[in-house]
Amino acid sequence: MDVTIVGDINRLPEECISHAISLTTPPDACISSVVSHAFRSAADSDATWQCFLSSDYSSFLSQSVDPVDYASKKELYFRLCDHPLLIDGGLMSFGLDKSSGAKCFMISARALTIIWSTDPSYWKWITLLDSRYSQ
Template sequence: MASFSELPEGCIAEILSLTTPADACRAVAIAWRFKSAADSDTVWERFLPPDHPEIVARSVSPVVYATKKQLYFGLCDSPILIDGGKMSFSLTKHNGKKCFMLQARELSISWKDTPSHWKWRSLPESRFSEVVELLSVCWLDIGGKIGTKLLSPKTTHGAYLVFKLGERPYGLDYPAKAVVRFARDREYEAEVGLGELGEDGISTVYLTSPDISRGIYDMAMREPEANARLAQNRKDGWKEIELGEFFNDEGDDDFVKMRLMEIKHLHWKGGLIVEGIEVRPKVEVIS
């Protein structure tokens, strides 16, 4: 019986295309004779999302690549801006699923165009041309939406607010509420408060660690509850807080709506710099 390595290159490529990007890379490490097949467009075309040509065509800058493998890892390592810079697109390296980030201009932010409350500015470390900095509000309400047909099907996604803290942040250590849910377009356009959504799917989040030293004066300041979400540092130098998760089946719903609100205590807040909201596949935990 012929060994696997004796099969025609086309057959080897077809077999590897049914595995994973990691498996295709391992094949080269196992046997150098697999390199041509493992690097072929036949393999890496299968790992790319089916609609990647249409998405890449929407890039604000030309996407240059010689092979589909080069395109795959380029999209994993360097997000591209699409739709006139309104959002970014990238891939998860281990499985090629799609990640999108909505820039701050595309978010629904209360008073975002009021100069006394929010300031639009550019930051060299941002992938977008501008971000928005909170100067002073007592009513913090940030939301966004994304069409589910754009996302990878049969996949659990997380939605994350991506932000930085300014030089003198204040009032951000109070607990906020976050929710992610499916919604039709008409439902999204209606102003719906978190209290009207019921308690299902609503999470408590902290943009900064609570200052519990103020607890004796302010009952809102206490140790975070066990299931509260805390901000995490990202590899790109920003921070993120998970707003919630959802399973995208076949993309039948019109939109996923994401929202963060802190409107209960009505204290003044400032020093929050918002880059956008990222929607990406959650890491699969194998038991």
């Protein structure tokens, strides 16, 4: 006896689709949104993008030099990818890698202990207009 199972994946609860999408990668989540309206809704949900954000992202938001406004977790994710936050009084930045969600940190030179950094014959602090740091 042959049994044919006919189903419509779009009839699954959004939470189920969201969970499945959250087990992929951020680029895959974006691609899955073109499958159907149900997938788009799940792929754009805060539940999905919460899984792609680091578990400690809120502590970095609270350390940010400037307040961070966002309407959704997806918007926050891409904001952290495209515009890293200045944290620790502007001596470090925190962002996310767009394809994996991995945390990325950058340390300013002022946060380092540099031998003879106060002696102008060895070191000169300069300001670059396009730098994320003041010096």
